[in-house]
Structure formats: C-alpha cells, structure tokens
Amino acid sequence: MVLVDGKLVEPEAARVSLFDHGFLFGDSVYEVVRTREGRPFLLDAHLARLRRSAAEIYLEIPFTDGELADQVRRVVREAGHEESYIRIIVTRGVGEIELHPATCRRPGLILVALPLRRPPERLYTRGIRLAVVGRRRTHPHSLNPAAKTGNYLNNVLAVIEARRRGADDAVMLNAEGHLAEGTTMNIFFVSGGVVRTPALESGILEGITRGVVVRLVREEGLPLEEGRYPPEALREAEEAFVTSTTRDIMPVYSVDGRVLESRGPGPVTRRLIRRYAAFSTPRSAGR
Numbered sequence: 001m002v003l004v005d006g007k008l009v010e011p012e013a014a015r016v017s018l019f020d021h022g023f024l025f026g027d028s029v030y031e032v033v034r035t036r037e038g039r040p041f042l043l044d045a046h047l048a049r050l051r052r053s054a055a056e057i058y059l060e061i062p063f064t065d066g067e068l069a070d071q072v073r074r075v076v077r078e079a080g081h082e083e084s085y086i087r088i089i090v091t092r093g094v095g096e097i098e099l100h101p102a103t104c105r106r107p108g109l110i111l112v113a114l115p116l117r118r119p120p121e122r123l124y125t126r127g128i129r130l131a132v133v134g135r136r137r138t139h140p141h142s143l144n145p146a147a148k149t150g151n152y153l154n155n156v157l158a159v160i161e162a163r164r165r166g167a168d169d170a171v172m173l174n175a176e177g178h179l180a181e182g183t184t185m186n187i188f189f190v191s192g193g194v195v196r197t198p199a200l201e202s203g204i205l206e207g208i209t210r211g212v213v214v215r216l217v218r219e220e221g222l223p224l225e226e227g228r229y230p231p232e233a234l235r236e237a238e239e240a241f242v243t244s245t246t247r248d249i250m251p252v253y254s255v256d257g258r259v260l261e262s263r264g265p266g267p268v269t270r271r272l273i274r275r276y277a278a279f280s281t282p283r284s285a286g287r
C-alpha cells in the first residue's frame, strides 16, 4: 500500500509528477524502516535522521514527527502485511524544470509499505561477498554521505561494479582512500580481537543499526574502535559483518575474492547476531 500526499493507493497505481524535483534531480530525502511484530522498529531514530537529512539539503519538512509516525502506522495498517518494509520519501515537490526550488510550493510525502523480504539465507549461513570498488563515496563537502537522499547514483554504480566482479555488493572508500561503507550498509570487522568500524568522520551514513550494534558491542564488554582504516584492514580481518535495517547483522564471507579467516560467520559476529536478536524482540526494544 502507498500513501501519496495523504491519499491511499495500491503500489501499481501510485504516481508522482514528472515535475517533482525528487524525480528530476534526486532532490529528496528518505528512510527505510521495518516492522517487527507489525510495529515500526526504531521509528523515532529514523524520523530524527530524516530530519537531519532534510536539513543537509535545505529542505524543511512541514510535518511533525507525530504526524509522520501516524501516517507510517496508517500505511502499515492498511497494507496488512505480516511484516512491512516501509519507505518514507519527502521530495522537494512539484515545480518548474529549473534547479532552484523556488517554484516548488510544498514538499511531497510518499509512504510505501511492502511485504518485508529477508535477504537470501546463504548470505547469513555463508556470508556476503564484498568487493572494494574504485567508485568513491562522495566527499562530505559534496553531497554529504551523512544525508540519506534520493540521489543514490554513486552507490548504484558501485553495486553494478561489484556485481561485474562477481561480488554481492560493494565496499566504498572515501576520497582519502579509507574504508567508508557499503552501498546500503555499514561495515564492521574484527582484527586483533578488537571490533572496528569506520568512524562517522570517514564520511558515512550514521546507520541506525550501526548505532545499536556499537552500543551492544560495548555492553558485551568487547573492545571497540571507531577509526580510519585502509582497505587492507578489511581484507585481512579475522571476521567481518555488515549492518542495515533490512539485513540486521550479516556476516562477510570474502573481500575482493579473498575468503576471510572465519570462512563465514565468526565467533564475534555470531555473538552479536544473538545479542541483536534479543535486543530487537519488541519486548526489549524500549518502545
């Protein structure tokens, strides 16, 4: 089910204007939220990030978080799926075909609720195959990677390049050549018994799942370092995993064709997967 500017429509019937700057220029922001036991999971954190993304592109969202949350719950209810994948999109709105948004009178709001699909099981039992591609994450002085915008072409190209090399997905470096993140996921790896992840200053999206995992790693009493790392650090890691809303914690199998020492989910990854599952059961999620 889809809500376009407050109107409920079936996904196939949903339409946006050709003149929406979201379509014309990728001038929009979005969030992906999932439900757990039918309820939007960590919605407050996602709405807070939506607002931060909007601020990065000088877009004012004319709805309160309460109004957005009501709309999210409405589309989930109307969709009636067992678990939903929810996409919240705020576009610059309809205007003239010119870059400056002066003619866009109000932002468009689109909410999509589709059945949640779990990634293929082999990506959990064996792990994901990553390739460090040449395509770099945008520099924070360009389109800031901390903003989740409708302009994902850089990441689209990166995943195409990774697939051409026989991998499942891409790892992108920042302009300085340090590890940044996957095309739609954050990266963690373990070396010397320390759990490591690129620092936010590496120019990445502050993943909601990443934030939870950082907290859980600390609560587990495991050593954690957020830093700047060369790609070799990931290739030579003892084990690694990626995080995102739709994947939760997914182990890494190989990087650039080189199978990691753990040859699949390693002990720290398994421990955190268990810990994350316990955290994300609705009773303990603090909602």
Ligand SMILES: Cc1ncc(COP(=O)(O)O)c(C=O)c1O
Binding pocket: 032, 181, 182, 183, 184, 185, 186, 205, 206, 207, 208, 209, 210, 243, 244, 245, 246
């Ligand atoms: C570039 C990028 N990094 C990381 C993530 C993971 O973020 P989250 O855990 O909030 O889903 C995403 C999510 O789609 C993303 O697009």
